[in-house]
Amino acid sequence: MNFQAGKDTLKRKFDTVGTRTPRPDGLDKVTGRAQFGADLTAPGMLWGMILRSPHAHARIKSIDTSKAEAVNGVHAVVTSRDFGPCPDDVLDIRENVMARGKVLYDGHAVAAVAATSRSAARQALKLIKVDYKVLPHVTDVDEAMKPSAPILNRKLFTKGLDKTPRKPSNIAERFEFGHGDVEAGMKQADLVIERTFKTEATHQGYIEPNACLANMGSDGRADLWCCTQGHFMVRQVCSALLGMDASALRVTASEIGGGFGGKTTVFVEPVALALSLKASRPVKIVMSRSEVLRASGPTSSTSIDVRIGMKKDGTITAGDATLRYQGGAFPGSAVPYGAMAAFACYDLKAVRAVGYDVIANRPKQAAYRAPGAPMAAYAVESVVDELCKELNLDPLDVRLKNASSDGSKASYGPNFDVIGLRATLEAAKAHPHYKARLKPNQGRGVACGFWFNFGGETSVSLNVSADGTIGLSVGTPDIGGSRASIGNMAAEELGVPHDKVRCIIADTASLGYNDVTDGSRVTFASGLAAINAARDAIGKMCERAAGIWGIPVDAVTWEDGAARPSSPNAGNHEPLTLADIAAQAGATGGPISGHCEINAEGAGVSFATHLVDTEVDPDTGYVKILRYTVFQDAGKAIHPSYVEGQFQGGAVQGIGWALNEEYIYGEDGKLQNPGFLDYRIPVASDLPMIDAVIVEVPNPGHPYGVRGVGETSIVPPLAAISNSVSSAAGVRMTQLPMSPPRLLKALGRI
Amino acid sequence: MFQIHVSTSINGDDTEFSCEADETLLDVLRDRLGLTGSKEGCGTGDCGACSVIVDGRLVCSCLMLGAEAQGREIETIEGMANGSELHPLQQKFLDHAALQCGVCTPGFLVAAKSLLERNDNPTEEEVRYWLAGNLCRCTGYDKIVRAVLDTAKEMRKSPKTKKTAAKKRVKA
Ligand code: FES
Numbered sequence: 060m061n062f063q064a065g066k067d068t069l070k071r072k073f074d075t076v077g078t079r080t081p082r083p084d085g086l087d088k089v090t091g092r093a094q095f096g097a098d099l100t101a102p103g104m105l106w107g108m109i110l111r112s113p114h115a116h117a118r119i120k121s122i123d124t125s126k127a128e129a130v131n132g133v134h135a136v137v138t139s140r141d142f143g144p145c146p147d148d149v150l151d152i153r154e155n156v157m158a159r160g161k162v163l164y165d166g167h168a169v170a171a172v173a174a175t176s177r178s179a180a181r182q183a184l185k186l187i188k189v190d191y192k193v194l195p196h197v198t199d200v201d202e203a204m205k206p207s208a209p210i211l212n213r214k215l216f217t218k219g220l221d222k223t224p225r226k227p228s229n230i231a232e233r234f235e236f237g238h239g240d241v242e243a244g245m246k247q248a249d250l251v252i253e254r255t256f257k258t259e260a261t262h263q264g265y266i267e268p269n270a271c272l273a274n275m276g277s278d279g280r281a282d283l284w285c286c287t288q289g290h291f292m293v294r295q296v297c298s299a300l301l302g303m304d305a306s307a308l309r310v311t312a313s314e315i316g317g318g319f320g321g322k323t324t325v326f327v328e329p330v331a332l333a334l335s336l337k338a339s340r341p342v343k344i345v346m347s348r349s350e351v352l353r354a355s356g357p358t359s360s361t362s363i364d365v366r367i368g369m370k371k372d373g374t375i376t377a378g379d380a381t382l383r384y385q386g387g388a389f390p391g392s393a394v395p396y397g398a399m400a401a402f403a404c405y406d407l408k409a410v411r412a413v414g415y416d417v418i419a420n421r422p423k424q425a426a427y428r429a430p431g432a433p434m435a436a437y438a439v440e441s442v443v444d445e446l447c448k449e450l451n452l453d454p455l456d457v458r459l460k461n462a463s464s465d466g467s468k469a470s471y472g473p474n475f476d477v478i479g480l481r482a483t484l485e486a487a488k489a490h491p492h493y494k495a496r497l498k499p500n501q502g503r504g505v506a507c508g509f510w511f512n513f514g515g516e517t518s519v520s521l522n523v524s525a526d527g528t529i530g531l532s533v534g535t536p537d538i539g540g541s542r543a544s545i546g547n548m549a550a551e552e553l554g555v556p557h558d559k560v561r562c563i564i565a566d567t568a569s570l571g572y573n574d575v576t577d578g579s580r581v582t583f584a585s586g587l588a589a590i591n592a593a594r595d596a597i598g599k600m601c602e603r604a605a606g607i608w609g610i611p612v613d614a615v616t617w618e619d620g621a622a623r624p625s626s627p628n629a630g631n632h633e634p635l636t637l638a639d640i641a642a643q644a645g646a647t648g649g650p651i652s653g654h655c656e657i658n659a660e661g662a663g664v665s666f667a668t669h670l671v672d673t674e675v676d677p678d679t680g681y682v683k684i685l686r687y688t689v690f691q692d693a694g695k696a697i698h699p700s701y702v703e704g705q706f707q708g709g710a711v712q713g714i715g716w717a718l719n720e721e722y723i724y725g726e727d728g729k730l731q732n733p734g735f736l737d738y739r740i741p742v743a744s745d746l747p748m749i750d751a752v753i754v755e756v757p758n759p760g761h762p763y764g765v766r767g768v769g770e771t772s773i774v775p776p777l778a779a780i781s782n783s784v785s786s787a788a789g790v791r792m793t794q795l796p797m798s799p800p801r802l803l804k805a806l807g808r809i
Numbered sequence: 810m811f812q813i814h815v816s817t818s819i820n821g822d823d824t825e826f827s828c829e830a831d832e833t834l835l836d837v838l839r840d841r842l843g844l845t846g847s848k849e850g851c852g853t854g855d856c857g858a859c860s861v862i863v864d865g866r867l868v869c870s871c872l873m874l875g876a877e878a879q880g881r882e883i884e885t886i887e888g889m890a891n892g893s894e895l896h897p898l899q900q901k902f903l904d905h906a907a908l909q910c911g912v913c914t915p916g917f918l919v920a921a922k923s924l925l926e927r928n929d930n931p932t933e934e935e936v937r938y939w940l941a942g943n944l945c946r947c948t949g950y951d952k953i954v955r956a957v958l959d960t961a962k963e964m965r966k967s968p969k970t971k972k973t974a975a976k977k978r979v980k981a
């Protein structure tokens with residue numbers, strides 16, 4: 060069967076797809092019954108807690124756990140000694156979950172205990188004696204790159220240079236993307252603007268702290284329950300860290316209370332397993348909010364130079380960017396993605412983006428929604444905006460003039476397939492928001508954003524029950540309603556009502572491997588796999604019908620939920636519905652299931668255009684978001700409500716990043732705001748309604764045209780808001796967040 | 810460790826428990842009584858995920874000690890539906906897709922119920938300010954605010970839902 064879409068598939072009329080059906084996990088979630096990471100208990104369970112470094116950078120001279128072990132109720136204490144050798148690709152994770160020899164950031168784990176009560180565990184933590192030799196530290200990206208900076212890792216030599224340097228440095232790697240002659244392009248410009256931008260680190264800010272329940276026996280088998288974006292990833296990493304067979308560890312994904320990329324790695328899970336092994340009891344670990352902020356992955360802080368040349372008519376002649384991202388104490392920041400995405404919205408003859416991956420004394424960064432792209436888009440879209448202002452050009456017209464379109468060569472290499480950037484720009488231009496009048500101290504900002512989207516390894520199993528209902532098992536944790544959209548695609552393909560399909564997230568023992576819920580891949584890839592599994596089951600049901608009718612299988616077709624003779628020549632048979640065939644399954648050959656195991660190709664890239672109006676209070680520096688409209692290409696919106704939800708949620712996270720949120724480090728290298736009071740994410744009273752306009756330019760790589768929608772929505776807001784505020788304040792802002800003190804300073808008020 | 814014995818009422822059920830002096834009401838609900846519908850997002854009164862109603866007042870259960878529940882009437886998310894009949898807010902949250910991950914949802918529902926008991930015709934701004942103590946990272950609040958406004962409208966139209974809600978309160 061052909062799994063790629065034909066043109067007619069994309070135009071087909073849908074029954075279930077595109078409707079706003081109730082979600083399968085809805086009732087549990089409004090009644091408090093849904094079980095999240097911290098909600099499960101096991102008989103004999105112990106409470107695990109983690110001791111964390113109070114220093115940004117220090118050598119661990121010794122750890123004495125004897126007093127902690129003697130506390131009544133304590134059953135296990137672990138340190139790095141309890142994590143043995145492991146494969147190279149998880150070495151950094153091993154060091155991040157339990158410091159070895161050195162602590163590299165404030166909050167780095169150094170030891171853990173498991174006890175019968177939380178109070179006993181807390182008491183034990185206080186009795187662990189760690190002897191530190193404090194070392195000089197560095198937390199700022201530009202400082203960390205200086206030759207004089209304290210070096211975190213003497214074995215780190217910059218990769219990606221023509222010659223490998225002889226001295227270690229905090230620069231882990233250099234990347235470069237682009238094509239054409241940038242300098243020649245700049246010479247053709249009527250105006251070249253160059254600016255430097257800085258953005259602070261932000262946290263994904265999921266409301267559910269990381270949590271898990273581990274149960275490991277002395278036979279080396281274990282069950283692990285945790286809130287994660289990828290339980291197969293958890294199985295892989297944890298079994299490698301603990302030296303177990305992968306299949307000896309069964310991981311079940313709990314309901315997940317937000318992740319946004321932050322739960323694509325492990326923090327407490329291997330520690331809970333090690334404690335459980337040592338104590339021979341189940342162990343639960345739940346991070347506190349301050350642990351989440353100090354020790355789970357935030358995004359990078361960045362420093363970015365951008366230079367763009369433009370002709371008087373708005374043609375961009377060349378783009379050039381240098382991006383420096385610190386990704387915490389280990390290599391692996393999202394700077395390559397940032398560099399690749401920086402100019403992706405523009406069809407340029409000459410473009411270059413250079414990225415530096417830098418380490419510093421901060422928690423190891425984790426993915427955060429379109430990792431690396433929002434900061435890059437912020438810098439590029441700010442300069443484009445300034446050029447438009449200087450040359451007196453309309454910012455949407457200039458973007459339409461230079462926009463990437465079908466077939467154009469992307470700044471990061473490949474040629475685009477069918478894309479929807481232009482459609483989002485045209486939708487923005489036609490929207491009443493763009494023509495609405497502004498008052499004094501108000502400004503309007505425009506920006507575009509791009510994200511790659513991803514397919515990846517996916518395994519789905521679809522079981523037809525004897526009563527004609529469907530059990531659909533997928534292996535990608537549902538982070539925002541994906542069970543509804545995947546179930547609806549299976550229902551659509553089978554031709555049954557949506558409520559006859561129950562979609563669940565199966566554990567790691569019950570399905571083949573699935574990549575993490577990331578890269579906006581789930582509705583695309585698990586959806587594709589569910590459609591394929593449905594087609595597999597349909598093929599089998601057609602065989603059963605053929606058997607019942609005594610005709611060849613190729614004389615049977617599937618239409619509207621029933622097997623039918625494909626032509627009058629095939630005989631006069633009443634259609635057999637899915638339920639009819641299911642009821643006879645036992646007599647016609649046994650259970651009917653459909654499967655799909657793929658590495659999904661064909662994810663369609665995604666673009667968005669955001670419009671935002673803000674008002675700046677020149678006396679206080681307070682910025683009010685007056686109006687916000689998102690225009691994004693969804694390919695095909697399977698469940699429009701949850702597509703809108705992704706648009707709105709991403710925009711608001713971007714608003715937080717642009718205006719309030721930042722990791723604030725003191726001179727001592729300690730995080731000064733590890734709580735929701737001081738790390739302030741947007742609240743309901745900060746915001747207007749967020750208008751979401753769904754643009755649909757079908758992705759040719761998916762049978763229904765789906766593109767991932769989860770991430771692109773956070774790419775434009777930083778720039779759109781900065782452009783809006785700069786226009787309202789009459790001064791170009793080049794640093795995020797635009798908190799009141801920073802804005803007052805830019806206005807010359809303080 | 811020394812434990813305090815407490816008699817209280819939770820969702821109308823007489824309830825007894827023992828807890829340590831420093832345990833919060835949220836710890837007691839979740840870890841001693843198995844009522845895990847109330848969530849801990851911060852433990853410091855900043856996120857509202859642990860919202861419960863104590864003697865008619867909206868409270869962060871992470872900021873109240875378990876021992877303080879003595880003699881009080883406590884309502885949690887688990888008591889919001891009337892058996893299989895959802896509270897109108899619960900239904901509207903589903904209809905409006907006002908949840909993505911859903912971890913903030915119990916707190917929002919409890920807080921919104923407390924708003925509508927005081928003000929059956931709130932403006933959008935009143936809803937936004939009342940719910941400003943509840944953090945949601947997924948939705949951007951748009952659909953939550955719409956769900957609450959729509960519930961208020963429906964409850965004004967249909968005195969029956971109002972009455973059932975009131976009856977439940979008295980019973981509790
Ligand atoms: S857990 Fe109580 S307010 Fe956050």
Ligand code: FES
Nearest residue numbers: 909910945946947
């Ligand atoms: S729905 Fe996820 S935090 Fe609100």
